Amino acid sequence: MKQVLEFIPLIIFFIVYKTADIYAATAALMIGMTITFIYSYFKNGKKAEKMQIITLGMILIFGTFTLVLHNDAFLKWKVTLVYAVFAIGLLATQYIFKKPAIKQMLGKELDLPDSIWNNLNLAWALFFIVLGVVNTYIAFNLSQEVWVNFKVFGLLAVTIIFTVLSGLYLYKHLPEEGQKKIVDDKKSGE
Secondary structure, three states: OHHHHHHHHHHHHHHHHHHOOHHHHHHHHHHHHHHHHHHHHHHOOOOOOHHHHHHHHHHHHHHHHHHHHOOOHHHHHHHHHHHHHHHHHHHHHHHOOOOOHHHHHHOOOOOOOHHHHHHHHHHHHHHHHHHHHHHHHHHHHOOHHHHHHHHHHHHHHHHHHHHHHHHHHHHHHOOHHHHHHHHHHHHHHO
């Protein structure tokens, strides 16, 4: 449910872009993200995740610049900067704090060697860097419509694929009893 809720503002952005323009879509995205953030904040007992705060803050800042200066470049840069912040955060947690963020998020449920968590954490950091670079290229070398389609559908698709690949990587490295537990949990949930 949480993941679906986070994509509603993006879908609204796309619909408003197709029916109006990038500036109306930007305003709709800002409003939609604010509403979903407030909803999640109260639903989660007045708690917000760091990623949600960073994403909302950047959308509001860069969206405001886009609207006030009537220049969509700010909105296009926002995507790249969000990915840069995520990549830097992942790298910092791994190399400076010696506690990979991926392990902090998933390590409570999965008991794996640190090398596996480090590899996955690094993979996600590199993934975000690549997405940022690709976004920058598409945003400033192709049409606005191509960029919007890439932002809404392309980034979503590759993120889902990378998430699935990450899950397969983790599953492959689970001890046999951990794999059996996941299979048994899935069977009991059907």
